Amino acid sequence: QSALTQPPSASGSPGQSVTISCTGTSSDVGGYNYVSWYQQHPGKAPKLMIYEVSKRPSGVPDRFSGSKSGNTASLTVSGLQAEDEADYYCSSYAGSNGPYVVFGGGTKLTVL
Amino acid sequence: QVQLVESGGGVVQPGGSLRLSCAASGFTFSSYGMHWVRQAPGKGLEWVAFIRYDGSNKYYADSVKGRFTISRDNSKNTLYLQMNSLRAEDTAVYYCAKADATIPLYFQHWGQGTLVTVSS
Numbered sequence: 001q002s003a004l005t006q007p008p009s010a011s012g013s014p015g016q017s018v019t020i021s022c023t024g025t026s027s028d029v030g031g032y033n034y035v036s037w038y039q040q041h042p043g044k045a046p047k048l049m050i051y052e053v054s055k056r057p058s059g060v061p062d063r064f065s066g067s068k069s070g071n072t073a074s075l076t077v078s079g080l081q082a083e084d085e086a087d088y089y090c091s092s093y094a095g096s097n098g099p100y101v102v103f104g105g106g107t108k109l110t111v112l
Numbered sequence: 113q114v115q116l117v118e119s120g121g122g123v124v125q126p127g128g129s130l131r132l133s134c135a136a137s138g139f140t141f142s143s144y145g146m147h148w149v150r151q152a153p154g155k156g157l158e159w160v161a162f163i164r165y166d167g168s169n170k171y172y173a174d175s176v177k178g179r180f181t182i183s184r185d186n187s188k189n190t191l192y193l194q195m196n197s198l199r200a201e202d203t204a205v206y207y208c209a210k211a212d213a214t215i216p217l218y219f220q221h222w223g224q225g226t227l228v229t230v231s232s
Contacts, residue, residue: 003156036218038157045207045222046149046157057220089157093217098171099145101159101217 004029004090004104011110012080020107022073022090028102030071034093037066037075040106041086049088050075077109085111114138114221116208121226128198128230134191134208134223142166142186145211147219148193150204160206161193162216176202198230 005023012018022029022037029035035053038046048057050066053073063078073092077084090104120132134146148160161182162171170182181194191208205227209219 034215034217038219045224046219047222048218048220051212051218052215091157091159091218098169099147099162099211099216100171100173101147103157103159106156 004092004102006088006090006104006107008105009108009110011112012077013112014080014082016080017076017078018080018109019074019076020088020090020109022075022092022104024071024073024092024102026071028092028094029068029073031095032093033068035066035068035073036091037064038089038091039084039086040089046089080111082111085109114210116210116221116223118206118208118223118226121206121228123229123231124198125232126199126230129194129196130198130228132193132195132206132208132226132228134193136189136191136208136210139210141184141189144213145216146182146184146191147209147211147216148182148191149207149209149219149222150202151207151225152201152204155204158204162211163191164216165213195228198228200230202228203230204228 037050040046054066094100094102115137117135163182179197205225207225210221
């Protein structure tokens with residue numbers, strides 16, 4: 001399975017909103033509502049931020065939201081805060097009769 | 113709270129073997145599927161393998177199929193990854209991750225990772 005496509009970088013000022021895209025195909029992102037997003041600070045483990053396209057685990061601020069249109073999923077961070085600066089990875093179910101998951105290449109979010 | 117602690121990483125020569133462990137606590141380990149995910153230095157995440165809650169089914173990425181074996185000991189609350197015929201491209205931080213109980217397609221909780229370096 002090929003990796004999903006994310007922009008390498010994104011940025012915004014405190015208080016602004018930023019959207020990160022994640023583009024796949026009809027065999028992964030477009031074919032299933034099993035897109036998830038992970039936040040990773042330097043030297044730390046990833047953290048689940050969004051699952052099943054738009055659901056938030058308990059404890060994740062509602063400033064984080066997810067959506068999907070066709071083969072592209074998006075993560076929006078509203079009201080940017082300094083602590084949101086991190087790498088963000090999307091992932092999607094890739095079909096094939098098993099829990100096969102494909103990741104995006106990651107997006108470095110910078111809070112200006 | 114959920115805690116996952118990986119161990120067993122280190123430096124190994126190409127062609128060598130290594131076994132990683134992941135000690136789980138804070139949840140009923142025997143009720144959840146578990147994943148291994150890796151991250152090469154400065155690179156993105158790559159799914160490696162998954163094992164069902166009871167060990168009955170195992171799945172692997174094409175890049176490790178035939179060389180890596182995922183297993184678990186529910187009596188010890190421990191997940192394993194046996195890595196054989198290691199290559200330089202297997203160099204990465206290896207994370208274990210807890211799956212959702214019903215839809216094991218995302219990673220609810222992650223360990224802190226253990227670094228595997230394959231080098232002569």
